[in-house]
Amino acid sequence: MKSQTNIPDPSDDLIRRASLVKEASLFLAQSTNEQRQAAITAMADALLLKSNEIVAANEKDLNRSKEAGLSQSLLSRLKLNSDKLINSIDAVRQVASLPDPIGSLQLHRELSEGLRLERITVPLGVLGVIFESRPDAVMQIASLAIRSGNGAILKGGSEAKLTNEAIVSAIKEGLKESNISQETICLLTTRQESLSLLCLDHYVDLIIPRGSNELVRFIQDNTRIPVLGHADGICHLYIDSDVDLSQATDIAIDSKCQYPAACNAIETLLVHKDIASSFLKVAIPAFVKAGVVLVGDSYSQDLGVPNEAQENDWSTEYLDLKLSVKIVLSVDEAMSHIRRYGSRHTDGIVTNNKDIAKKFLQSVDSSGVYHNCSTRFADGFRYGFGAEVGISTQTMPPRGPVGLEGLVTYRYFLKGQGHIVSDFNSGKNFFTHIDV
């Protein structure tokens, strides 16, 4: 069932480094909001001060990667010029202004006279973050980790090695000026280490993979540490029979084309048979104009979709300007298609019929179910969370776009005056369960 792989045992050096982060995270967990905010500002200041060195390191990484034949799209993700860096540093500063996710009292209850239960949000502990290319992710994750009181072990791609080292060195310079230990952040540089990271369940509390579906699935199958993220994002848009054609087309185009490489872009368009002919008459030229390759079932081909969809098209996340089209007889057929092929990520309906919209919203059990808007809104910033740690397609919370709340947990504190359970069993004492 699980993929069989060779996960190397962690080296003594890796365990030593992970323990240092774990220990630093225990102190970080006790820091004040102001200390964590000041540390993030100090990190931003140090990154600015070292920006020339960071850009220079990035140029070396770029040259080396060009010689090694890295693809153009990976090169553009790797590139961190001065403008991009300044933007990233601004984003770090903004993390300081997000509301403090820790120390919030979620439950306060008197269990019995003199026996008080409190449930308070606390940091998870240590985050293990594995990402490909994008050195800006180092700054983002490091600042979100410290904001939420967590240590972080970061593993970037080897192509960004010099850039990442320059960034982490600046971050540590910044932390030196603060009350937060430099050991809170640790950078791993070898592939061996990133594999072993998956075994460190005594030191790492959450793995956050930032990369391809294959990377995420590999990690999910090879660690008992919880993984925040998602592998597939096969999203659907269903065009019901009762729609405004131009609105439906705009939503379909935006859901596919606004940023096709995003996980919340649609892969499949489901169209009600009664509107299919008139809708596709408008939509096909619009998609073609936007450069989208259309594949479809035989009905949609009869209505002008140029290519035939294969069975595996319905379960493929294109992440590209390609879209599969299927004509359905009813909202029920649309929902059953989504149930069969979807990823429980984000699925939408376009309809003016309130009953059909209600049925769709109640029955499709994806983390986001949308009515009359683009699936591209599935995003932590657009939801107003101020930050996005990732989008989770798992069913258990946190689910969907996850802000800082995905980086905290809670702890129950119980404070008594000598209370023992046997007094409650014998009837000598009793529970009151009064919320304070």
Place this chain on the structure above:
Amino acid sequence: MKSQTNIPDPSDDLIRRASLVKEASLFLAQSTNEQRQAAITAMADALLLKSNEIVAANEKDLNRSKEAGLSQSLLSRLKLNSDKLINSIDAVRQVASLPDPIGSLQLHRELSEGLRLERITVPLGVLGVIFESRPDAVMQIASLAIRSGNGAILKGGSEAKLTNEAIVSAIKEGLKESNISQETICLLTTRQESLSLLCLDHYVDLIIPRGSNELVRFIQDNTRIPVLGHADGICHLYIDSDVDLSQATDIAIDSKCQYPAACNAIETLLVHKDIASSFLKVAIPAFVKAGVVLVGDSYSQDLGVPNEAQENDWSTEYLDLKLSVKIVLSVDEAMSHIRRYGSRHTDGIVTNNKDIAKKFLQSVDSSGVYHNCSTRFADGFRYGFGAEVGISTQTMPPRGPVGLEGLVTYRYFLKGQGHIVSDFNSGKNFFTHIDV
């Protein structure tokens, strides 16, 4: 890293039965609170009506198991006489009166004019529950599943086969009288099927193991489905130097002896050196009187602990009247022992020193951290949750004792009027992010 085991591929019949539960769960998710409450009451009525048959089936299971040489403790867990059954049926009825965990609006935000985001609690889908002996768990889990809108695939121990079949048959009789499909609950009876259940990640959303640490660990290592529960519960009680001796002894005795087989009973007592002599003078006779076997480090042996603790004593969950004792120089040494050997389950401190209590509560990152009370309070009913699904030692929420909230997740609903992301990027529209 993962234990290598032979998990059989699910049979066509198992997949067919799991799909039926999945499908039924989709309808259940759309039922009203009243329909789910009525279904639970109908289940309780049917169980009462069939109680003679259930008790008779249990007697057959008991006789068969006695002949097969089942241990006395397992036999007593298997036994379901009329009194126990009536209590269990009462507990089922009580589940109907718990507050509805689904349909609760957690977030309601206008993202932009006419674009509304709602986050609402919804059922997880289908629960997979694997338990050993205890046929009363079938009634408890079935009622909690339906209360929270989830289907359930149940797998009990083979020793309770006839009892479980009689119970599930009565439950289905009850459901027949309600608006909830009988297919919502399904009982598996072979070991082969329970193993294959671990592969059904397309049908099962949460696995709840009820059984030994070995069972839980085996399941955690062999499924990508989230598992609610815990393997080890190595809990500590630290007796600080500034304590009331009689209160400290009462708490220690209760934490160990009130129900030693529970996961929240302590395994290790850490005692500050300055109080060790006077505390142990009182505590050792009390433990001996309660039948507790004490093992300890050399310091505590000097003070009267009769047996030597081995290294593995500090990491063994006894679940029995056995306790390891260690003398520590400071609260820091106590906390570092807990960090090294604990399970992040429940750990307590007894002290009259507020600063030391505060330090302990802030620094010990267990799901429950207690001051001046017994660790045995770590329990969903005692916390006032009305039900307990399990106790989770994982770091991610749900953590600690988990009530019905562990059986629900949430979904984001986004309702627009043709909103597309490109309008927000072009500046034609803008986010307001106003909580409604």
